[in-house]
Amino acid sequence: MGFRFIPVISVVLTLLVSGTVNAAGAIKIGALFAVTGPAAFLGEPERNTAQMVVDEINRAGGVRGHKLELIVYDTAGDATKAVQLATKLVKNDHVAAIIGPSTTGESMAVIPVVEKDQVPLISCAAGIKITDPVKKWVFKTAQNDSLAVARIYEQLQRQRLTRVALLTVSDGFGSSGREQLKAQAARHGITIVSDDTYGPKDTDMTAQLTKIRGSHVQAVICWGTNPGPAVIAKNARQLGLKIPIYMSHGVSSKKFIDLAGEAAEGIRLPSGKVLVADLLPNSDPQKRSLMAFVRDYQKHYRAEGDHFGGHAWDAVMLLKGAIERGADTPAAIRDQLERTRQFHGIGGTFTYSAHDHAGLGKDAFVLVEVKNRDWVIVK
C-alpha cells in the first residue's frame, strides 16, 4: 500500500464531503424550529409552512432542476440543543443553508456556528440584535420589534396621547419590546409614566392595572404573547379601564380574540399583514403572496396561517430566489441572498443589502383594531 495513496484518498474524501450539491441533485436545506416546548406556538407553524412550501416547489419541478431537501430538527426552544443541531446540520448533513431557529435566544446561540462554518442562516426570530450589527452569514425574516414600536408611537402621536403606561412580560420578547419602547419614547414626544412587568405564567394582572389606573395615563401599551395579554384585557374590562390599550404583534392571531372574548373589543395592535390579508387593497404589493400563503395553509393544515408560519415561508422563498439566480453553494447562496431586492413576502417587502440583513421597512406593519370579534385596519 504505502503512503502514496494518501493524497488520492484525501482528495476523494474531500470531494465526497464537500459535495453539498451534486449536479442536478437535491439541495439540502436545514431547518431548526422549536416544534415542542414553550415556543412551540412559533415552531409548529414554521415547520408546517416550510415543509408545505418545499413540497410545493418540488412538485413544480424544483428550482432550476434541483429538488430541495428539507431536514428539520426540533430544538424544543433550547439554545444548547439548537447549537448541537446546527453543528449536526453543518457537519453531518452538509446543508447549503439553514432556516430558523424560532427564538432570539436560540438564534444568537447558533450564530457563532454558522459564522465559523460559513453557512447562510435565515433566522425566523424577531430580536433586533440578530442582524444588528450585521453578521456576514446571518439574515432574518421576522419584523424587528422596533418597527412595531414605531407604528404604535406614530398612532399615539397622531392622537396627541403623550402619557403612557407600559406593562411588559418578563421574558425575552417582553424585555426586548420594553427596551425599544423606552428607547423610542423621547423621539415621539412620549412620556412613560409607569413601567410594570408581569410573569409569563401570571394569571391575574389586576394589581398592575389598578396601579396604572391610579397613575392617570392616556394609554396602556402591553407587550407579551398569549395568554398574558388576554388576561390583561379581561382584567382591564373588569376594572373598567377606559383608556386605549395597545398590544404587541405577539398576539396578532385569532387566538387572542378567542381567549379574551368581549374584553378584546377596541384593543389595537401592530400586526404583519397576513392577519388582514383579505382586507388589504388589491394595490398592495404583498397581497398576492399573502393570499397564496393563507389559502395553501388552510388547505394543508385546516388552520389559519399566521405570521409565524409566514417567517418560514419568507425564508424558504428567499432561498428559492437565491438559488434561482444561480447559487448552489453556501457562499453563492449568501451572496445572492444579499442581492435580494423588492421581494414581496409575507412579513413585508424585503430588500437586503450589505448593511441590512433584516430587510424590512415600517410598511411591514399595519395597525389593526378588534371590532365585533374580528380585525379591522386602523386608517
Add this chain to the structure above:
Amino acid sequence: MQFDQLLQYTLSGLATGAIYALIGIGFSIIYNSTGIINFAQGEFVMLGGMLTLFFLELLKLPLWAAIPCSVLASTLGGVLFERLAIRPLRQPTPINLVIITIGASILIRGLAMLLWGKDTHSLPPFSGDEPIAIGGATILPQHLWILGITVVVIVANKFFFYHTISGKAMRACAYNRRAAGLVGIDVRRMVLFSFIISSAMGSVAGIIVAPLTMTAYDVGIMLGLKGFCAAIIGGMSSGLATVVGGLILGVLESLGAGLISSGYKDAIAFIILLLILFIRPQGLFGKADTERV
C-alpha cells in the same frame, strides 16, 4: 395610596388566595394520610379545566353537565394514579413516593399536551362577566363563584373529616398509621380515599379558575407550587390553617405586585415558603410537633 386601590389589591388577592387554598388542602389531605407530598396535585387542577373544555367542545355538553363529568373524570384519574403508581410499591419510602408523584405529573402533563395540544383555552364564565363594583373596587361574578365554592368545599371537607366514620378513620391514619391499622381501619383504602378527595378538589379548583385565568396543559406547575406554598404556611393541616395560608399568600402577592413591583410577585410566594420552612416548619399556626415515629 388611595383606599380604593388597596381594596382592589385585597379583593384580587383574596380571590386568587381562595384557589391556592383549595389546591393546598389537596396537598395536605394526601400528606396526612400517606406522609407524601403529591407533586402531581397541580396536574389535577389542569385536568379539571382541560376536561371541562373537552366535554364542552367535543361532546357538546352544556356547562352544568360538563363540570361534574370533568370532576368525575379527574377523580378517576386520581384513582388510577393511586392504584397503578402508589399502591404497587412494596416498601414505599417517602422519597420514592415523592419521585413517583413528580414522574406522574410529567406524564399527565405530557399526555394532556398530546391529547389537547399546546394552546391556551378559555372557559365561558358561569354567570356573565359584568363587573360588580364594591366601594371603588371591582370584582367579577366568577370571583364570587370562586369564593362561594371554596367555602362550600371547605365546609363539606370539615364535615366529612369530623362527622363521618370514613373521615374519622382517615384522621386516625394521619395520627398513627400502625395504630389505625391495629384497630381495624383499612389503611390502604384510606389512602385511596385521600387521593379521590384531593384529585376531586384539585379539579374543582381548576374548573372555577379557568374562566378567569384560562387553562392550558401546563398551568398545573405554577398553581401546584402556589398551592403547596399555601399548605406549608398552614402547616400541612387539612383545615382552616391552610385556607388562611392560601388567602395570606394571595393577598401578599397582590399587594406586593401593586405596591412594590410586579416583578417580585412569584418571588414573594417562594420567599414566604422558604422563611416558613426555615423558621416555622410546623406552619404559621401550628404548635411544635414531636417527632412522629
